[in-house]
Amino acid sequence: MSSDQHSDQPPESGAPWGEEESVTEPTSAVATHEGGDAPARRAEPEYTLVGGDWEELPDAVEDDLMVLNMGPQHPSTHGVLRMRLTLDGETVVDNEPIIGYLHTGIEKNVEFRPWVPGVTFVTRMDYLSPLFNELGYCLAVEKLLGVTDEVPERAQIIRVIMTELNRISSHMVWLATGGMELGSTTAMIFGFRERETVLDLFEQVTGLRMNHAYIRPGGVSQDVPEDFVERANTVVTEIPNRLQEFEDLLTENPIWIERLKGVGVLTAEQCLDLGVTGPPLRSAGIPYDVRVTDPYCGIETYDFDVITGEDGDAYARYLLRIEEARQSVRIIEQALERLQRTEGPVMLQDQKIAWPAQLALGPDGIGNAQEYISKIMGQSMESLIHHFKLVTEGFTVPAGQVYVPVESPRGELGYHVTSNGTNKPYRVKVRDPSFIHVGALPTATRGLLIADVIVAVASFDPVMGGVDR
Amino acid sequence: MSRDTNPNVTLGETAAMREGDLELERTLPDHLVAVRDRLVEAFGNVAEGDADGLEVLADRRELTVVTGPERLIELLAFCRDDPALQCELLSDLSGVHWLGGTHEASAQATTGWPTYTEQRTGRIEVNYLLTSISHGHRFRVRVNLDDEAPRLPTATGVYSVADFLEREVYDFFGVVFADHPNLQRILMPEDWEGHPHRKDYPLGGVEVEYKGATIPPPDERDY
Amino acid sequence: MGLEAKLPNGVLLTSVEKIINWGRAGSMWPATFGLACCAIEMMSTGGSHYDLARFGQEVFRASPRQADLMIVAGRVSQKMAPIVRNLYDQMPEPKWVLSMGVCASSGGMFNNYAIVQGVDHVVPVDMYVPGCPPRPEMLMDGILKLQDKVKNEQFVERPRPGEPMEEFRRRTGWIDPDPSVEGVATARFAPRSGTRAGRRDTPAGADAGPSQEG
Numbered sequence: 035m036s037s038d039q040h041s042d043q044p045p046e047s048g049a050p051w052g053e054e055e056s057v058t059e060p061t062s063a064v065a066t067h068e069g070g071d072a073p074a075r076r077a078e079p080e081y082t083l084v085g086g087d088w089e090e091l092p093d094a095v096e097d098d099l100m101v102l103n104m105g106p107q108h109p110s111t112h113g114v115l116r117m118r119l120t121l122d123g124e125t126v127v128d129n130e131p132i133i134g135y136l137h138t139g140i141e142k143n144v145e146f147r148p149w150v151p152g153v154t155f156v157t158r159m160d161y162l163s164p165l166f167n168e169l170g171y172c173l174a175v176e177k178l179l180g181v182t183d184e185v186p187e188r189a190q191i192i193r194v195i196m197t198e199l200n201r202i203s204s205h206m207v208w209l210a211t212g213g214m215e216l217g218s219t220t221a222m223i224f225g226f227r228e229r230e231t232v233l234d235l236f237e238q239v240t241g242l243r244m245n246h247a248y249i250r251p252g253g254v255s256q257d258v259p260e261d262f263v264e265r266a267n268t269v270v271t272e273i274p275n276r277l278q279e280f281e282d283l284l285t286e287n288p289i290w291i292e293r294l295k296g297v298g299v300l301t302a303e304q305c306l307d308l309g310v311t312g313p314p315l316r317s318a319g320i321p322y323d324v325r326v327t328d329p330y331c332g333i334e335t336y337d338f339d340v341i342t343g344e345d346g347d348a349y350a351r352y353l354l355r356i357e358e359a360r361q362s363v364r365i366i367e368q369a370l371e372r373l374q375r376t377e378g379p380v381m382l383q384d385q386k387i388a389w390p391a392q393l394a395l396g397p398d399g400i401g402n403a404q405e406y407i408s409k410i411m412g413q414s415m416e417s418l419i420h421h422f423k424l425v426t427e428g429f430t431v432p433a434g435q436v437y438v439p440v441e442s443p444r445g446e447l448g449y450h451v452t453s454n455g456t457n458k459p460y461r462v463k464v465r466d467p468s469f470i471h472v473g474a475l476p477t478a479t480r481g482l483l484i485a486d487v488i489v490a491v492a493s494f495d496p497v498m499g500g501v502d503r
Numbered sequence: 504m505s506r507d508t509n510p511n512v513t514l515g516e517t518a519a520m521r522e523g524d525l526e527l528e529r530t531l532p533d534h535l536v537a538v539r540d541r542l543v544e545a546f547g548n549v550a551e552g553d554a555d556g557l558e559v560l561a562d563r564r565e566l567t568v569v570t571g572p573e574r575l576i577e578l579l580a581f582c583r584d585d586p587a588l589q590c591e592l593l594s595d596l597s598g599v600h601w602l603g604g605t606h607e608a609s610a611q612a613t614t615g616w617p618t619y620t621e622q623r624t625g626r627i628e629v630n631y632l633l634t635s636i637s638h639g640h641r642f643r644v645r646v647n648l649d650d651e652a653p654r655l656p657t658a659t660g661v662y663s664v665a666d667f668l669e670r671e672v673y674d675f676f677g678v679v680f681a682d683h684p685n686l687q688r689i690l691m692p693e694d695w696e697g698h699p700h701r702k703d704y705p706l707g708g709v710e711v712e713y714k715g716a717t718i719p720p721p722d723e724r725d726y
Numbered sequence: 727m728g729l730e731a732k733l734p735n736g737v738l739l740t741s742v743e744k745i746i747n748w749g750r751a752g753s754m755w756p757a758t759f760g761l762a763c764c765a766i767e768m769m770s771t772g773g774s775h776y777d778l779a780r781f782g783q784e785v786f787r788a789s790p791r792q793a794d795l796m797i798v799a800g801r802v803s804q805k806m807a808p809i810v811r812n813l814y815d816q817m818p819e820p821k822w823v824l825s826m827g828v829c830a831s832s833g834g835m836f837n838n839y840a841i842v843q844g845v846d847h848v849v850p851v852d853m854y855v856p857g858c859p860p861r862p863e864m865l866m867d868g869i870l871k872l873q874d875k876v877k878n879e880q881f882v883e884r885p886r887p888g889e890p891m892e893e894f895r896r897r898t899g900w901i902d903p904d905p906s907v908e909g910v911a912t913a914r915f916a917p918r919s920g921t922r923a924g925r926r927d928t929p930a931g932a933d934a935g936p937s938q939e940g
Contacts (some may be wrong), residue, residue, distance in 0.1 A: 106806065106809055107758075107759065107790075107809060107813055108788070109758050109786075109788035113760075113761075113765075114761055114806060133689060133690065134688075134689060134690035134691060134692070134803070134805050135761075135803060135805050135806040135809070136761060136762055136800070136801065136803055136806065137690040137691065137803050137804075137805065137840050138801055138803065138836050138838075138840055138841055139699060139706075139707075139836065139838045139839055139840035139841070140836070141700065142699060142700055142706060142838065142839075143706065143721070143835075143836060143838050146706055146721040146722050146724075147721065154835070155835070158762075158763060161762060161763035161766060162766065177563055178563065180563070207766065210769075211769075222769075222773070223773060223774045226769060226770055226773035226774065226775070227773065227774050227775060229770070230770070230773075230775045233770075243767070243859075243861065244763055244766065244767065244859055245763060245858065245859065306591040306592055306636075307662060307663045307664070308663050308664050309592060309593055309594070309662065309663075309664030309668075311592070320636065322636045327636070327639055328641070434562050434563055435562070435565075435567075435599075435630075435643075436563050436565060437565065437594075437595065437632055437641070437643065439594070446594065448594055448595055448632070450595055450597050450630065450632065452599050460599070461599045461600075461700075463595065463597035463598075463599075465594060465595040465597075465632070469667060469671075470664055470667065470668075472667070473664060473666055473667035473668075474664075477663075498762070499762050499763065502690055502803070503690075691804075691805070691840075692804060692805045695804075699839055699840070704839075705839070706837075706838050706839065707837075707838045707839025707840070708833075708837035708838045708839070708843075709833075709837060709843050711837065720837050720838075721837060721838075
């Protein structure tokens, strides 16, 4: 089915879904539009396996420029990102990022499932920080339900711990892949080793190493095990030493400094105009952190600093991310101490919304607790019906539209959720920071050498799952 | 504990939207009241009789300002430049398609919501989410478009981030942005037909086969 | 006794098939083809905790021309499918494909317009590893099973135990000698879709011979 669309025949005429749309043909990469009309039609668009419009690109027109295609399969482009570089020698004159190679239609898929299973879809968008995706979605659903204040405090603390741990593991992966793309396999081995320690914690709590579906609307799906606090403390006291190892390897390293300083610079005005948030914006000097401006889960009650840099280049962003990981350690230590003092449920008490299952560790892994199963199967028909209804159909959410941002390791991750009063989401639009940052790449990479383009892309840390959704 | 013994839940009560709460939700926090007043002062308010003014909505402590395509760019530029508003960031630009015709919105009886019928003309709403870092406020500018041939002027002159965001809205909803520097499909292949996030576009997908049974794809199921 | 006593030290006796298969299985270099979440687990598998290099997958080659194994890790979208095929075609023989995760094996949870429901619509797959994402141990299990499969590959078709020759010839598509051609041996087995020599790579399967698990 997929090979047909790239055969040499022009696409079929007539829109199969009743759309009278005249703008389905692509335009060439450098065409501009006159008169503000719909994009120019071409007579007979031809599609080959490798693209259709190479005759119109600048290098056919001007001899001095060469167009080079980088990606989508490339060891250093941070995922399936394709960039069409227009080069003058080795200097980039223009960079057109082409995305969509991982588009999964998650936003549309969520419209056909009840609200709680939406968490499992949404968690796979930005796959390096899945708990942030879940958190943003659940906060938006809770805002629509109006139950933000009724989420138990223990659940809030656990959410903060898990998301800050996720921030650390995401920054580790950034260091690992960033180092690998620059040629330092040592950084890669170190980074993945650290990530394993954090993933062990995740597995202990949620059951999975990645894509957890742990944070649910109303709280979290199950409580942490008894020895979690000690194990988390062990991990978290070790992480600053490991970060120091990274710093010893890289920060004063002349190769690292040469390759990262002055590359991918975006000034503060450019960042704001291009919608760039997160580490790139903070490295340019603006202390914008969603945890401070729109706090969630009680994070304003923790003591942490918002790190800013000055130069706005890749080196500043590197230092910033290491510092941010240290601040996350600080938050987690405070939260763990608070967790020990706080008792209580981890899910909303409103029985019409709370996920009905009680999970516990059984002989064959984590599943429904024996007492709960015996209650719904043997003792109370009403509980069984209640459980069944809430799990298959789910709760209904009153109609409305909200926007809830969270501070993901990449930037401001926003969830713009619309409900029409039913048990399924009507529209979930995810404002993913990586999508915006890829749009900022042309400005950030103009005038760089090809090797620097890789560094600039890595310093923005785009995750293609979030870009393409 | 089951529903009839839990003191927090009364049978028949709707989830968390009790009458008193509905009133609370319609009020805005103070910083957004200042924003609303500034916008209404500059652009007028439809509720007070200005025909081409703004429609102001407040829900869940968020401010939404509805305008028409003609005044959109002026409004966005005002929000960016006015010292009281100073919205440096366009956080999000997204679309929602409300399909025209009559539909049954399925709810379910467990939480007490009735099943209701919706009837409307088809429209696509495009939402611009503006964030001010210096003032710390966030609000939404909305434009409602007809879903037959939706057109809007481009916002790339005001915020460059609109480049990719508008391409996405074009790709998924078919909204044509006039004067956009590069209006092509961004996430779907260039020769794709149809606009996937519209409600009249099917989810696609295949039947899933099990031993002796098949399950239809999610958009064809009836639960 | 017998031959073993006559052999000097350091001489290995084997069949060509076995030793070539052993070489291929023991040094199968994957191509970097991580797409989505499974790619991160694949990188973890190659990392130091779940070291994949001890099974011979020493380096992940960036260029498909130098790679033997394509681990399709992640969901394949409609836009990416021709590129998967392009890369597969660029890999030289012998090559194998391991589809990692449920999205690559069958479309996974994304049963919709944007995802190819199984990368086997695009390339022929030798091993399917389910999971969302599969744990590194699961991926290693899949790789080891693939190595077993490679070690048991047959270069030439052999009769099954107890199979009469007539049956064997019919099953494998024996082509009788052509009497009109003088002096040239034209009798042969038709290349088979399962064996390496006869692999036809189109998903629809163009060859007319009977197919068999290879």
